[in-house]
Amino acid sequence: MIGAILRRLLTMALTLLVISALVFLIIKLPPGDYLSNRIAELRAMGEAGSVAKAELLMRQYGLDRSVPEQYLMWLGLMPGPAGFSGLLQGDWGWSFEYDRPVAEVVGDALWLTLVVNLAALVFVHAVAIPAALYSATHRHSAGDALVTALGYVGLAVPGFLLALILLFYANRWFGLSIGGLYDAAYTGRPWDGDKLRSLLAHLVVPTLVIGLGGTAAMIRRMRANLLDELAKPYVVTARAKGMPPLRALLKYPFRMSLNPFVADIGNLLPHLVSGSVLVSLVLSLPTVGPLLLEALKSQDQFMAGFILMFVALLTLVGMLISDLVLVWLDPRIRMGKR
Structure with missing residues (x-):
C-alpha cells in the first residue's frame, strides 16, 4: 500500500508538471499580455512615469524574454531576474491587476x-x-x-x-x-x-x-x-x-x-x-x-x-x-x- 501511494504521488507530480505547461501555453495564446497592453495605453496618454514602472515590472518578472524561458522562470526551474524565484520556491508572482503579490491577493x-x-x-x-x-x-x-x-x-x-x-x-x-x-x-x-x-x-x-x-x-x-x-x-x-x-x-x-x-x-x-x-x-x-x-x-x-x-x-x-x-x-x- 505504501509503495502504491508513493508511486501515485510521483505520478501526481509529473501530471502537475504537464498541466503547468498546458496552463502556461493557454494563458500565453492571446496576443500581448497585461503589461504590454498597459504600456501601449499609457504611452497613448503620455504618462511616461507609469510607462517606466510597467517596463521595470516586465524586466523584473522576465516578460521580455521568450515563452519557454518565462515558463521555466515561472516554475522556478530556471534562475529569473532578481526578486522572482518561481512557484517551486513559494513565489506565486505579482498580480499586475491589483499591483500586489499574488499571495496577498488570494x-x-x-x-x-x-x-x-x-x-x-x-x-x-x-x-x-x-x-x-x-x-x-x-x-x-x-x-x-x-x-x-x-x-x-x-x-x-x-x-x-x-x-x-x-x-x-x-x-x-x-x-x-x-x-x-x-x-x-x-x-x-x-x-x-x-x-x-x-x-x-x-x-x-x-x-x-x-x-x-x-x-x-x-x-x-x-x-x-x-x-x-x-x-x-x-x-x-x-x-x-x-x-x-x-x-x-x-x-x-x-x-x-x-x-x-x-x-x-x-x-x-x-x-x-x-x-x-x-x-x-x-x-x-x-x-x-x-x-x-x-x-x-x-x-x-x-x-x-x-x-x-x-x-x-x-x-x-x-x-x-x-x-x-x-x-x-x-x-x-x-x-x-x-
Missing part, C-alpha cells in the same frame, strides 16, 4: 474557497444519501415522488438564478442581506470568535445554492444504483435468512452503491470551484472564482496561472482521496494488485 480567498466548497460537499452527501435511501426503499410512494420532483428541480434551476431569488426574497421578506461570507463590519479585521460566527451564519446560503445541483444529481444516481443492487440475488438470500431489513440494506447494497460517488470526489471538488463562479459573483463571495475570471479577462498571467494550478492540485488530491476510500470501502479493490 490569501484569504484560497481558504475561504476551501471552506465554502467543503461545506457544499458535506451538504451534498448529508442530504443526498438519506434521500436516496428513502426513495429506493419506498419506490412509487408519495415520498419517492417528492424526492424525485425535488431532484428534477435541483437539476433544472441554475445556481446563479437560485442565488438571485434568495437574495431578492431574503431582503424583501426579512430585510436581510445574505451576500458575502461575513458582515461588512468585519472586513479587514483579524479573525476572532465574532467574525467566525458571522462566517458560519453567512455560509448557509452559499452552501445551499452551490450544493443543490450536486445533491439532485447524486439522489438520482444513487437511487438507480440502489434499486439495481436491491434486485440482486444476494439481497434476497440475506432477507430469506432473516437478516433485519436495515442491516441487509446497509451491509452490502448501500456500500456497493457508494462506489461511483466515492470515485467522483476527484471530479466533484474542482467542479464545485469552477461551477460556483457565477454564484460567487451574484452573492459577492470572496473566493478564487471571481479572481480567476478577472485575471483571465485582464491577462493577469501570474494570478490566472496560480489559480488554475490550485484547481489542478485540488483535482489530483481529490482523486487520490477517492481511490484510498474505495480501497477501504470495497474489499474487491486492492491497489498495486491484479
Whole structure:
C-alpha cells in the first residue's frame, strides 16, 4: 500500500508538471499580455512615469524574454531576474491587476474557497444519501415522488438564478442581506470568535445554492444504483435468512452503491470551484472564482496561472482521496494488485 501511494504521488507530480505547461501555453495564446497592453495605453496618454514602472515590472518578472524561458522562470526551474524565484520556491508572482503579490491577493480567498466548497460537499452527501435511501426503499410512494420532483428541480434551476431569488426574497421578506461570507463590519479585521460566527451564519446560503445541483444529481444516481443492487440475488438470500431489513440494506447494497460517488470526489471538488463562479459573483463571495475570471479577462498571467494550478492540485488530491476510500470501502479493490 505504501509503495502504491508513493508511486501515485510521483505520478501526481509529473501530471502537475504537464498541466503547468498546458496552463502556461493557454494563458500565453492571446496576443500581448497585461503589461504590454498597459504600456501601449499609457504611452497613448503620455504618462511616461507609469510607462517606466510597467517596463521595470516586465524586466523584473522576465516578460521580455521568450515563452519557454518565462515558463521555466515561472516554475522556478530556471534562475529569473532578481526578486522572482518561481512557484517551486513559494513565489506565486505579482498580480499586475491589483499591483500586489499574488499571495496577498488570494490569501484569504484560497481558504475561504476551501471552506465554502467543503461545506457544499458535506451538504451534498448529508442530504443526498438519506434521500436516496428513502426513495429506493419506498419506490412509487408519495415520498419517492417528492424526492424525485425535488431532484428534477435541483437539476433544472441554475445556481446563479437560485442565488438571485434568495437574495431578492431574503431582503424583501426579512430585510436581510445574505451576500458575502461575513458582515461588512468585519472586513479587514483579524479573525476572532465574532467574525467566525458571522462566517458560519453567512455560509448557509452559499452552501445551499452551490450544493443543490450536486445533491439532485447524486439522489438520482444513487437511487438507480440502489434499486439495481436491491434486485440482486444476494439481497434476497440475506432477507430469506432473516437478516433485519436495515442491516441487509446497509451491509452490502448501500456500500456497493457508494462506489461511483466515492470515485467522483476527484471530479466533484474542482467542479464545485469552477461551477460556483457565477454564484460567487451574484452573492459577492470572496473566493478564487471571481479572481480567476478577472485575471483571465485582464491577462493577469501570474494570478490566472496560480489559480488554475490550485484547481489542478485540488483535482489530483481529490482523486487520490477517492481511490484510498474505495480501497477501504470495497474489499474487491486492492491497489498495486491484479
